[in-house]
Amino acid sequence: MTEKKLILGLALHDGSGALNNAWRAPQVNPENYANFEANIRYAQAAERGKFAFLFIPDFPAVRGDIEHGGVRNIIDPMIALTAISQATSRIGFVATGSTSFQEPFNHARQFKALDVLSHGRAGWNAVTTSDPAVAANYGKPVAERSERYQRAHESIQIVQALWGSWQKEAWIKNQASGQYIDSSKLQPVNLQGKYVASRGPLAIPPSEQGQPVIFSSGGPSPHLLALAGRYASGFIGEVWTIEDGRAQRAMVRRAAEEAGRDPDDIKFFAGIMPTVAPSVREGLDRRISILGDTLKAQVPQLANMLGVQIDRRRLDEPLTTEQLSGAYPSRDPRSGIALDVARQGWTVRDILAHGVIDYHPTVVGPAALHADHIQEWFEAEAADGFWLSPDIFEDGVDAFVDEVVPVLQQRGIYPSDYIGTTLRENLGVAEQYGLDPRVVGTED
Ligand SMILES: Cc1cc2nc3c(=O)[nH]c(=O)nc-3n(C[C@H](O)[C@H](O)[C@H](O)COP(=O)(O)O)c2cc1C
Known part of the structure; x- marks a missing residue:
């Protein structure tokens, strides 16, 4: 049996669930969109299941069928996670932040602040966002791809340089001598790119994991692979079959190697949309009762x-x-x-x-079916872990944690406890503070 254990993450967004119409399910409080206590409950359940992280996608715009489908987004990822961090102690937080619309100084400050106040549990899903509705909210057009990715490279490098600008030994805080900071160890970064720039330094000390972990998400385009290979410790993919998962995981690992990094320092996550139920029939009925007429439309x-x-x-x-x-x-x-x-x-x-038109593979039925799916993918090296989008958060997170997690643990492929207290430790990725000295330059 392999020593390597799989890693789990939980998606959080609107407080209802991943199914269309989840907000209308009888067990769901339709006010959950604005009810942070609900997200805290889901986070605590995921922590009981030893999940390494919560993952928050973000498209800050009114989009899709909001009239019937709900908002499908969290009110604000960083503020939500700040609240959740104070009600949990081990689970990590990967929030999405767009390099196209935010300034690197804002990202550097917010994510490192979250990292410090959560004692080393923060991660940044750095995305280039090509949605025109989001662009319009920032008063900008969607730039073409090469520009978005060039800006992303510059942004991440500036953010990491700012994170390292408060050097590890900078904080003297000696009440007797009166020296607070060794100012030689808190110096500007003076970085000027084509699209973004920052002087620095950033006045935030290291967290227990040094600095936040970077994630990438999306399809394996050469642009995204070049970005992820250089900076990402986690890659959230979009794959439906084991063959796809194996191929994309291999691409991501190769990209890390080409950037001069250890391929084990980037973990590949596949999605899964679970409906846990005593039988497949009961699971399908649960979904049909919520999905209603949306099925006919498909x-x-x-x-x-x-x-x-x-x-x-x-x-x-x-x-x-x-x-x-x-x-x-x-x-x-x-x-x-x-x-x-x-x-x-x-x-x-x-x-x-059965969710054949969902945006990740769906498993419907008893715990063993979910465990089989996860084990098969994991052992085929199609994923290092999974991020879950349960049908209905209110009871779907508990069902997965209480029924599926014990099966994965009995099968020896999932840890019985957290490895450490930081996100970096629980992902099993290397220490990093400031820029990665192995990674040089930007996209070719
Ligand atoms: C699983 C997954 C999650 C994603 N989450 C977000 C997100 O939260 N916000 C966002 O703007 N884009 C998100 N994306 C989109 C990608 O980051 C990327 O923008 C998209 O794949 C388009 O690629 P391009 O920018 O190379 O054109 C996600 C993609 C995937 C596959």
């Missing part, structure tokens, strides 16, 4: 994925033999899974309730 997309006509009025019938023999997976990476589920003979409604 029928044309399913038909496209499988290359067949599907009549919306025949939602409660399986695909016919003719439909199945004519079906083939489209270019949509989820269509192979959809076809497998269809071939098992489920009705169209049930196929959709």
